[in-house]
Structures are given as C-alpha cells and as structure tokens.
Amino acid sequence: MRSHSHRDPWELSRSSVAWTTVVNASWLYFTQCIQAALLYRSSLALFVVTEAFAYAGFIAFWYKAAASNPNQTFYTPLALVLYFALASFHHGIQHHTSSRDIGSDIRLGKLSYAIIRPFPYLLQALLRSIAFTITYGVLLLPLLVIAVKLVPGLSQELAKGWSIIPWWQYPIAIVIGIMASCLIRIVIGLLAFDMSQVWGPDTLFIALYYSASGVIFPIDLLPATLLAAAQWTPMYYMVGFPVLTLMGRISNTEFNEHASRGLIVLLATSAIVAILWRRGIKRFEAIGI
C-alpha cells in the first residue's frame, strides 16, 4: 500500500495528485451517491411518509401547548408550528449515516481500498454526506413548501422572520449546520480505529443530538445556562441555529456571536478529526473483522 499522509487528514497537500483529478473524481462520486440514494425509492418514500406523520402529531402537541395558555407570549401557536416544520426539514436533510459508514469501512478493512483511490478518503466521506443532504433537501423541500402554503398564516409567519434578518445570515447558518453535522459524524466514525465498533458512540451522539439540537423541543425554551452550554456543541448548529435564524428569533448581534461560536466549534471538531485520522491511519493494518 502506498504511504499515506499523516499530517493532512484531507490530503489536499499531496503533490502526487492533481487538483483536477480530485475535483473530477469528487464530482463523479457525488453524482453516484445521489443516483444510489434515488435508486431505493421505496426507502425514501417510507422515510418521508413516516417522518411527515410523526411531525404532524408532534406539531399538534406543541400547538396545543401554546394555544392552551393565552398568557404566554414567548411562542404563538403558529410560530411553534413553523419552528417544527423548519426543524423537521433541517433534521431530515442531516439524517445521514456517515459515522456508521466510516466505522464499518475501518472495521471491515474496506478503508484499504478506499484510500488507494486517487482522491482523499475523508473527502469521499464528506461528499457522501453532502450528497445525502442535497438529495433529501430536494425531496423534503416540496413538503415544506406545501406545509407553509397550506397552513393558514404560516407563510406570513415565515415572511415576518425573513424580513427581519439580512439575507446572508441563513446561508451562513445552514452551512455551519451542515458542516457541523458532517464533521461530528466523521469524528464518531473515526473512533473505529480504536474501538471494535462505533455503534455505542453513535447512539450516544443521537441522544445528545436530541437533547441539544432543538429537534424535539424549541431550543430557546431551555433555561439560559443550558442553552449557553448547548451552543458550545455541534448539535445546536445542526437544527436550532438555522431554524431560529430563519424565524428571525436571533438578533443581529446575537447572530454574530452564535456564528463565531459555531466557527470555533467547527474548528475544534476539525482538529479532533485531524488528530483521530493521524493517529488512526498510522495504526491501520487493513485487517478487517
């Protein structure tokens, strides 16, 4: 097997591979990932139908909660419906299993043939995740649009939020969210270099994700100290941050603060990726179990 760079986990500094090769191979790989996902239409249909069903019930609970108390003004029932419609969309597009894929590549020894490809392994993993996000985005966006159009008052609620924020804030928030999702899952997958399986850390991550992302309750309902703690984890940026930004619930000053914190979290997560990759690839012996 050829020598592998230990210094650069993304291997972008490797001089033996031309940039054009990396770009072409990445594009081809990316389109193949999308084709593979679309091949299994029944899986996608089951996912979309059951998620929509679950969210309808879920939204009903929160609507009832907000509507039952005329004295509270923090969330109107309609604002809560919008929150969960947007949260379900952001949850759906980041629901990929790259941590398990990376973990099984390492444990089964498949990494050995993945790393002799002419473009970096971790870039493959990243592209696979982004391909998933785009595929599910294309599938779920029409559902979100239908929900916003059909529920009376929801489009006005969305427009209200959108009119408050500068247009560039949401793209920044969603990019930070997608990158946070990809990087944390890569971290979990890379633990397979040191563990016999990553199933445990992966399920633990899911639980932490439910606790700190804002996918099962509006994240800004948390007490201030818990919310501040959540903002130092990648999970907050996966759902809560883009949704609150889009709804105009974060002021400009707060946005800058949250985005900076998000970038620090991304940098820290990238550093962990680099450390785990550098350590792991040195010990990797291409023997699968």
Next chain:
Amino acid sequence: MMRFYLKLLKQLFSLSASSMLAYRSNVVFFFLFESFFLMANMGGMFLGVNLAGGQLAGWTLDEVMFISSLYSVGHQLFVTFCMGGLFSTGWFVWSGRMDYVLLKPLHPLLALHAASEFVISNIPNIIINGCLLIVFFLKLLANGLTVSLQQVGGLVLFFSAGMAVRYGVALLVVTPAFFAEKLAEGEDAYWSLQSLAKYPTGVFPRAMQWVFTFVLPIATIAAVPADVFFGKTSMASGATYLGTAVLFSWLTVKFYELGARRYQSVNTGA
C-alpha cells in the same frame, strides 16, 4: 412443545448475554444513550406542559409525566426483547440471509428472533425507567390519587395490549422489505411513529385521535393504559380499545406472514 420453546428462550438468553457482554462497553453506551434520551424526552414534555401553563388537555404535569414514563418502560422492553430481531428483517431480506431463518422449524417471527439477539445490555434501562414510573406514581399518590386493584389490573392489561401494538407497528414498517428491492428504513419509520405514543391523546386534533385509536392504535401504548389507571375512561370504551389493539396486532402478524410467503430468496445484497 412448551418445553421446546422454553429451551429455545433459555438458549436465546444465554447466547445474547455472552455475545452482548463480550462488548462490555455497550452496557455503558446504552446506559448513557438511554439516560440522555430519557432526559431529552422528559425535558421536552416538561417544557411543553410548562408552556401550556402546567396543565395540558385536562392532564396535570405529573399525570403527563406518568404517561411519558409508562411509554418509556414499554420502549425499553421493546428495545431489549424485540428490536434485535425485527429490525434485522430489511437486511436479512436484502442479503438473502432470510433463507436460513425461514428454514427453521418455527413460525417466521419466532425464527427471526431466534436468529438474532436480545439486547441484554439494555436491562439496566428497564430498571431505571421502571423506577421513574414508580416515582411519578408515588408523587400522584401523595397528591391525593386513589387507585383500586381493578385499576391496577386494567393498567397491566392495557399496557400488555400496548406492547402488542408496538410490536404490530414495527411489523407494519419492516414487512414492506419483502416487497421492495431494498428497504432498510423500517427502523427509522418505527421510531418516528411510536414517538407519538408518549402524549395524552387529547392533545391531537379529533381526526388524528380517531386515527391513533382505531387505525394505527398507538394511543393504546401509553395514553389508554393511563386513562384506565386514572379512571378517565369507561369500561365500554376500554373494551373497544382493547379489541382494536388485538385486531391490529393480529393483522400485522398476518401481513408479515404474507411477506414471508412472498420472499423468493433471490436478493444478493449487492
């Protein structure tokens, strides 16, 4: 015959224990996962009822938490004893491993469980959730709740029916794997649907209440047993819910049997 099944069960326990405990870290991760998951769920319910002003659809905070912990106990029992087998269906069909499952001299579902494992590592979570249920029960008793033996019996009966419904919902979402080239999303679909069972039925609009009671009877998982326990439902309604739950579970087993008959052993897992 009974001795044969008991021997099978004993063997399944023993193999699951030795296999699961080989990965001792699983116990720790399961414990951490379920603890955080429990906190997130309970936290969400607390925030929701708090937002509603401390009472939701005629249920107090403690009553809602009781429903939620009842739901959690059922969830942990399902994870420990049913999940391993049922959620292997998609993979088994796709990879062709269903061949040797169906060759066993057992009902296809029993054979499926016998070819899989119980999640022994999850047993501590059953205990934790059971304790939580007792805590909320004691809290309700301290606040003046009185329960008769009949209500306790009703709770046990309806909770068992709820477990059958859980199993039925899982069958409903994994069985389409027999009719598709590859369908591995059954597990996610199950988690999505059953997550609705932790709420009091009254929070849903009327049409959804009807669906969750008579079409996809997930209300029987936790809300109806709690209704019976708190004496909020009549015996006639209870009998209807029970009948629906039994019918639903029976139909889903038949659906699985139909799928198993449809299996043609030609998938490659490629």
